[in-house]
Amino acid sequence: MTIKDIENIFEKTSPYMYRILRTADILKWQEENSENEHIGVLDFSELEGFEGVLIAALEYNPQEPELPEGCMSISPYYYFSNRYYMKLSNDLRPAEDRGEIRILRNSPLKVLANISGLGYYGKNSIIHNGEFGSSMFLYGVGINVEENESIEWNGINNVFSDCGSCRRCIEACPTGALDESGLLNRGKCIRNYMLEGTQVPEEIGKKMGKRLLGCDVCRNVCPKNNRLSARERMPDYDREIFLIRNYLDNREKGLKRFINPLSEWIGRNYARTKRVLYQCEIIDGNDKDV
Numbered sequence: 001m002t003i004k005d006i007e008n009i010f011e012k013t014s015p016y017m018y019r020i021l022r023t024a025d026i027l028k029w030q031e032e033n034s035e036n037e038h039i040g041v042l043d044f045s046e047l048e049g050f051e052g053v054l055i056a057a058l059e060y061n062p063q064e065p066e067l068p069e070g071c072m073s074i075s076p077y078y079y080f081s082n083r084y085y086m087k088l089s090n091d092l093r094p095a096e097d098r099g100e101i102r103i104l105r106n107s108p109l110k111v112l113a114n115i116s117g118l119g120y121y122g123k124n125s126i127i128h129n130g131e132f133g134s135s136m137f138l139y140g141v142g143i144n145v146e147e148n149e150s151i152e153w154n155g156i157n158n159v160f161s162d163c164g165s166c167r168r169c170i171e172a173c174p175t176g177a178l179d180e181s182g183l184l185n186r187g188k189c190i191r192n193y194m195l196e197g198t199q200v201p202e203e204i205g206k207k208m209g210k211r212l213l214g215c216d217v218c219r220n221v222c223p224k225n226n227r228l229s230a231r232e233r234m235p236d237y238d239r240e241i242f243l244i245r246n247y248l249d250n251r252e253k254g255l256k257r258f259i260n261p262l263s264e265w266i267g268r269n270y271a272r273t274k275r276v277l278y279q280c281e282i283i284d285g286n287d288k289d290v
């Protein structure tokens, strides 16, 4: 499978940009930066046997539809990332089965996007660039150069962030999870507790509002996102699927008829019955507190 073949698959999904890095350059960079607190322990073992990686950013529209009364909401990122991931992986899997490429499932894609020059880290810990802001879904593929194919490899980018003196996301975060250096305190981040199967601290749960998945506060205040997307926004919320009472009132029986279609919006990994129910209880409690 050539880079051109991969481009053709991206083209049918969404506007995109990509960079290509040599595996040897990535591993050299990792060795040279092993002490960097922003980087931590990185696992690039998925790249073994592949000469390089193609890291792509695919644009999505971050605009959210109006939320019907009694419903919970999701971040458009999760709606689109589920769709993009399914589509790209279905189209690329035959080449992966032939051993020509490897879809990256566990590699640090944000790091790859940054060191390839595809985007910079914001102090909100999200990657952004001048084209898509931070409204992008990252996707990585291990590649080998095909016979007669010539590849223009990108060099390593060492610029971590371009936020300058801006602090909007730090000031806007409802739980104080961000600091000046751009490090995210995961223990304080609301998103980190949503549908993860972990106990939600009371003070964090209260800040979740009506959110089932995704927070977006630090994303939405960022001036890097000042451009309107020409892409279609996510569809209107389906009232049956997002109505909180449908889950709370049917907890003993019949939840599958809501969970199954919900998984088409956010993916099976997130749409797990017990976790969705737990989140509904938190949102219901928040509603009563208002």
Ligand code: SF4
Binding pocket: 121, 122, 123, 124, 125, 162, 163, 166, 167, 168, 169, 170, 221, 222, 223, 224
């Ligand atoms: S809001 Fe400001 S500090 Fe935060 S990511 Fe955007 S540009 Fe950077």
Ligand code: SF4
Binding pocket: 124, 172, 173, 174, 175, 176, 177, 178, 184, 188, 189, 190, 191, 215, 216, 217, 218, 219
């Ligand atoms: S996702 Fe929400 S809680 Fe997490 S850092 Fe951003 S604003 Fe704060």
